[in-house]
Amino acid sequence: MLTAVGSLAMLGVTFGTLLGIASRYLRVDENPLEAELEALLPGSQCGQCGFAGCKQAASALAAGQAKPTLCPPGGRALAAALAERLGVSVDLSDTEELEPEVAFVNEDICIGCMRCLQDCSSDALVGGPKQIHTVITDICHGCGKCAKVCPTEAIEMRPVPITLANWHWHKPDPRQYMN
Amino acid sequence: MTVTVGLSAPYAHAPTSIRRTMGLVLLALLPATLYNAGLFGWPAVNLFVVTVLAALATEAVCLRLAGKPLFPPLTDGSAVLTGWLLAMSLPPWAPWWIGAVGGFIGIAIGKHAFGGLGQNVFNPAMVARVALLISFPVPMTLFVAPRPLSSADAPGFLEGLAITFGGRLDLDAVSAASALGHVKTELSRGVPVDQTLSQHQDWIATLLGAVPGSLGETSAVLLLAGGLFLIAKRIITWHVPVSLMGTLFVLGSVTSLIDPGRYPDGLFHLLTGATLLGAFFIATDLVTSPVTREGQIIYGIGIGALTFVIRTWAGYPEGMAFAVLLMNAATPLIDRYVRPRVFGRTSKGEPLSAKRKR
Amino acid sequence: MKLFRIRGGVHPEYRKELASEKAIVAMPLPRLLRVPLQQHVGAPAEPVVAIGDTVGKGQLIARAQGAVSAPVHAPTSGAVVDIANLTAPHPSGLPQRTIVIESDGRDAWAELPPPIEDPLSASPREIARRVGECGIVGLGGATFPAAVKLDLRSRHELDILVMNGAECEPYLTCDDRLMRERAPEIIDGVRIMAHALGVDRVIIAIESNKPQALESMTRAAAGVANLSVIGIPTRYPMGSERHLVQALTGRETPARQLTADIGVVVHNVGTAHAVHQAVRYGRPLISRVVTVSGHGVCEPGNVEVPLGTMVSELIAFRGGLTEEAPRLLTGGPMMGQPLPSLDVPVIKGTSGILALTKEETRIQPAQACIRCGSCVSACPVGLVPVDMVALVRKDNLDEAAAAGVMDCISCGSCAYICPAHIPLVQYFNYAKGRLNAIQRDEQKRDRVKRLVEARAARMAKLAEAKRAAMAARKAAAAPPKPDPDSPPAAAQ
Amino acid sequence: MQEYLLLLVATAVVNNVVLVKFLGLCPFMGTSNKVDTAIGMGMATTFVLTLSAVLAWAIESFLLVPFELAFLRTLTFILVIAAVVQFTEMAVRRISPVLYQTLGIFLPLITTNCAVLGVALLNVQEGHTFVESMLYGFGSALGFSVILVVFAGLRERLALAEVPAAFAGAPIGFVTAGLLSLAFMGFAGMSAG
Known part of the structure; x- marks a missing residue:
């Protein structure tokens, strides 16, 4: 009985000590x-x-x-x-691939109130007081804040227009496959 | 703005198709098959028909279950080829249910469970053959001596039906051992290999195929001709057959030189068992072999070596089917690590340096 | 000369005999010419004429914008009747800014720049400038501004000029005919280009299936120092710039770099002809030789077409179509682009207009991949198309990029040979388009991020300034406390 | 020498822990989604298996047998294995944080990989010597790792295949493992030779 307890205790102490030493040498600093x-x-x-x-x-x-x-x-x-x-896995099939959008100013309704200009975090809207505003599509990141603050609903979010510069081939139709 | 456009270039295509590929393989198998049908008579023909029909029927059912159209998959020749190759690897006078069960296992489990043509990772015919061999060892190792249709003791058509479908087979009267099996049994009885071979091996018969063996594996000459035809037609390349048979031959020759009493020689390994059928028709299965030439050489060497190991040291007399399955399993890894060097890049994928080589 | 081996490739049915024996004929002048402002790689040109202006043949109507761009000239004399967005000769069928000129029928030249006297002793800069002003782009189909490629001397150490007369695409015979009929002009252009580039060796490479072109070019080049005309094996894609350089010189262009980085410049033979015209006569690029071919067109042939001519008029000139709906494309069958309709203009890069029947294209519905590996053997770049296509099908674009999809040159060898008829190239074009879009998005995000930070900094500064101003105002508004130390002058 | 080689081949191939003895199936299915992960897992398991087989042999011969404590065998072996796994976890985390993250819970779970305890116990049962124990542990681990990596290759291929919905994921993984096991039966009877 005593030998059993003793030897088990001894084993535990030994392994514990060894692991303690190891953890000191193999310490990992957490990344920021x-x-x-x-x-x-x-x-x-x-x-x-x-x-x-x-x-x-x-x-x-x-x-x-x-x-x-x-x-x-x-x-x-x-x-x-x-x-x-x-280091986690996510099911990406569920995430809707949002079509990228940019703001678009309807020039018939814009009253030039400048509110959208103040809310745009990337200065993508330009225009002066009482002048029709316009969007620099190239730096608009489509957050939609301007559309929310516009008092006349002159701003809407539209999909990025397809042009010759950004057009690309579509994926072949899978239904065309294997038939 | 949505833009609908059709297909992109190229608007030209080589006269290739899956049906043509499969059709040529079947054509290449035809001479050996016809010869062996004549050699083993009506029971062999019955078994062959049952196996191919079972494969086709299973294919049709699986396609229906998967909700896929039956055509062209049913007529592209791939299911027929699976059934055909399986039939050729079965003992010629085996009962009908061996062929039926085999055809089902090959197509349903070996192919359609993985998603059908091109998706399977193991050769369907060899999946069926191995499953049958392990499940039903007795009928799967019962070979008969050749009884050509022209000869007097060949079973007639009705007799053939009785053998295949009725199990009317007088075992003792007909059974004969295949060369590989014979050598193995004799060795276990203490008879040295070279002695067995010198007594029983008729090289001419082996070459032509008039020896006991599987339904389509015996005729070395015709299988070789079919294989060369496929190479000439560019359906397969020389890499798998040559590396496979080369490995087997070298290993056999070297061990035989060391101890002729224990190991049969290289030529014996080449001409017996499933070597030729396997090297030209089974190991070259497009779906389950590596896609690069270098990979195919590794794959062929692997099959040759594993076949030799199983034939020589393991319990089964023939190891080709096991070896093919094992190397099928290694194929994704081979394809992953053996790749051609990309133009303008090092073999590690880094761009070459623009230093001028004058 | 020793040739080096290149990897992969296929042997398509060339069907060049449809048009190869037809001499180049001139297209009668159409009434309306629609000249797009972007017929080249780079930034579109900017119009310098307005609706209603009259223009002479060869007059500049849109100037180049930026470093990589090319100007556009009037293909004939007449009036500018419209500047509008019209369908581009591009698979998308998207509109593009186009100047419409109504011909006055006189076809009268405008005042052209004077010929360069003795171009072989002119400065390279001057030649490059003239080529740029004349709107010359690579006529092999890539349409990269030629002037940029003639000005590489400043940044790269060059020693070989390769003239690409391979014309490895099936059907196309425009370079073949040009070399047969106008070899002396081409050789003159080549000598001017070689002088501008300062190379010590010129190789003119012609695929061996064009023996007459090879012969006439050899004859025209006789006696020219350091210039050799070489027959190369007929194998697609021998005309791919990098592969041609490797076959001729053994030098392999590193990935993501130019052939100029290994000292070689490649130009098309048609470009040399245009350079000859520009330098010797001051004529800008306003027409080109187009092969009209395929069993879908009644009279295949080679036509010198004014740029801006409608494809429908060109086809009508060749007798019309033989059947209802053949497959219509610009360029060769291996790498050409489908036409959205017949109502699009011929542009600088239009080497061929093909109308192909079903029997010619052999297009079939795709079946499942059987992993035969034909595509791996055929790929001239050493990729594994069979694996890449599986990744792209599952939209696993990162891994597809790691497998090298961006190194694909879209030559079409894999899709040509595929027994399952899988449209591999379209999968790769799709993946490349998506990956480019992702990259563009990332660049945009970075740009936006910088702007956001700049704005935040500005806002902070503004707020700080406001606070300071407020404090100052507060300080100013508060009644100054009588300070015993201050001089009384302040109060006065 | 030859008998050691035979022992190695026999444990790695003929009596493959996964495909013939069906031990350690949990990490076999769990960490075979990617080849890179499988290689990492294979190396970690090889380290743990070999080291714990040796340590277990040492404890058996120098502690349990002399002091007649055989009844404590399972307990002490698990203690040994747990300690070795703890050490491995620390080492992996230090050497390859990415691998540490991708292996996740399966790294500490090597403790409960029944192949590890199984090999240690089989060593005792077969009465192996020190070298034999080490080879037995290493051979088993080698067999485990090779099959794990091969299987991961197959699963990467299957992930891109058009597997029917009813079979997609784990089911086709088990079918594949079954067929692989079938193929390994070809080696049966080899230990005799």
Whole structure:
């Protein structure tokens, strides 16, 4: 009885000591996860995820309080990148691939109130007081804030127009396959 | 703005199709099949027909279950080929249910469970053959001596039906061992290999195929001719058959030189069992073999070596089917690691340096 | 000369005999010419004429924009009747800015720049400038502005000029005819280009299925130093720039770099002809030789077409179509683009207009891949199309990119040889388009991110300034406390 | 020498832990989705299996047998295995954080991989010597790793195949494993030779 207890205790102490030494030598410093996640996020502070900005979203992600699919402008690519960094797997088939949109000003209704200009985080709207505003499509990231504040509903979100510069071949129709 | 456009270039196509590929393979198999049908008589013909029909019927049922159209898959020749190859690897006088069960296993489990043509990872015919061999070892190892249709003791048509469908087979009267099996049994009885061979091996008969063996595996000359025809037609390339048979021959020759009493020689390995059928028709199965030439050489060497190992040291006299399945399993890994070098890149995928080579 | 082996490739049915024995004929001048502003790689040209202006033949109507661009000239004399968005000769059928000129029937030249006297002693800059002003682009189909490729001397150490006369695409015979009929002009253009590039060797490569072109070019090149005319094996895609360079010189262009990085410049023989015209006569690029071929067209042939001519008029000129709906495309059958309709203009890059019947294209519904590996053997780039297509089908674009889909040159060899008739190239074009779009989005995100940060900084500064101003105002508004130390002068 | 080689081949191939003895199926199915993960798992398991087989042999011969404590065998072996796994986890985390993340819960679960305990117990049952124990552990681990990697290759291929909905995912994985096991039966009877 005593030998049994003794030898088990001895084994436990031995392994415990060895593991303790090992953990000292193999210590890993935690990466600044939050900063890395924030760098991945678009940084346009659009707030579509429900958090105040990208930094807040990053800390929620790091704390495991948000899903990697939280960012609509980032789409599937970002969700996959976030999931990989977090070491979790996500089902991307559910995430709707949002068609990228840009703001469009209906020039007949715009009254030149300048409210949208103040709300645009990337200065994509230009125009003066009482002058019709216009959108620089190239830097509009489609957050839709301007459309919400426009008092005359002159701004709507439209899909990015297809031009000769961004057109590409569509995927072959799978129904055409195997028949 | 949505833009609908049709198909992109190229608007030219080589005169190739799956049906043509499969059709040529069947054509290449035809001489050996006809010869062996004559050699083993009506029971062999019955078994062959049952196996091919079972494969086709299973294919039709599986396509229907999967909700896919029956045509062209049913007529592209792939199911017929599976059934055909399976039939050729069965003992010629085996009962009908062996062929039926085999055809079902090959097509349903070996092919359609994975999603049908092109999706399977194992050769369907060999899946069926191995499953049958392990499940029904007795009928699967019962070989008969050749009884050509022209000869007097060949069973007639009705007698053939009785043998295949009625199980009327007088075992002792007809059974004969295949060369590989014979060598193995004799060795286990303490008779050295070289002695067995010198007594019983008729090389001319082996070459022509008038020896006991599987339904379509015996005729070395005709199988070789069919294989060369496929190479000439560019359906298969020389890489798998040559590396496979080369490995088998070298291993057989070397071990035989070391201990002729224990190991049969390289030529014996080449001309007996499933070697030729396997090397030209089974191992070259497009779906389950590697896609690069270099990969195909590795694959062929693997099958040759594993066949040799199983024939020589394991319990079964013939190892080709097992070896094919094992290398099928390794094929995705081979395809993953053996790739051509991309133009303008190193073999690791980094762009070449623009340093001028003058 | 020793040739080097290239990987892969296929042997399509060339069917060049349909048009190869038909001499180049001139297209009668159409009434309306629709000249698109982007007929080249790079930024579109900007119009310098307005509706109602009259223009002379060869007059500049739109100037180049930016470093990589090309100007556009009036193909004939007449009036500018419209500047509108019209359907482009592009598979999408999307509109493109186009200047419409109504011919006055006189076909009178405008005042052209004077010929360059003795171009072989002119400065390279001057030649490149002239080629640029004349709107010359690569006429093999890539339509890269030729002037940019003639000005590479400043940045790269060059030693070989390769003239691409391979014309490896089936059906096309425009380069073949040009080399047979206008060899001296081409050789003159080649010598001017070689001088501009400062190379010590010129190789003119012609596929061996064009013996007459080979002969006439050899004859025209006799006696020219350091210039050789070479027959190369007939194998598609021998005319691919990088592969041609490898076959001729053994030098392999590194991925994502130019042939100029290994000292070689490749130009098309048609481009040399255009250079000859520009330098010797000051004539801009306003017409080109187009092969009209295929069993779908009544009279195949080679036509010198004014740019901006409608495809429908060109086909009518060749006797019309033989059947209701053949497959219509511009360029060769291997890499050409489908036409959205017949009402699109011929542009600088239009090497051929093909009308192909079903028997010619052999297009069939796709079946399941049987992993035969034909595509792996056929791929001239050394990719594994069978694996890439599986990844693209599952939209696994990152892994497809890792497997090298961006290195694909869309030559079509894999899809040509595929026994299952899988449209592999379309899958790869789709993947490339998506990956490019993702990259563009990433660049946009970065740009937006910088702007957002800049704005935030500006806002902070603004708020700071406001606070400071407020504080100052507050300080100013508050009644100054009588300060015993301050001089009384302040109060006065 | 030859008998050691035979022992290695026999444990790795003929008596493959996964396909013939059906041990360790949980990590076999769990970590075979990607070849890279499978390679990492194979190396970790090889390390744990070999080391724990040796340690278990040492404890058996120097502690349990001399002090007649055979009844404590299972308990002490699990203690040994757990300690080795703990150590491996620390090492992996340090050496390859990415692998650490992709292996996730399966890394600590090597503790409950029945192949590990099974091999240690079989060593005792067969009365293996020190070298034999080590080879037995290493051979089993080798067989496990090779099959794991091969199987991962197959599953990567299957992930791109058009497997019918009823079979997609784990079912076709088990069918494939079954067929692989069938193929391994070709080696049956080899230990005799």
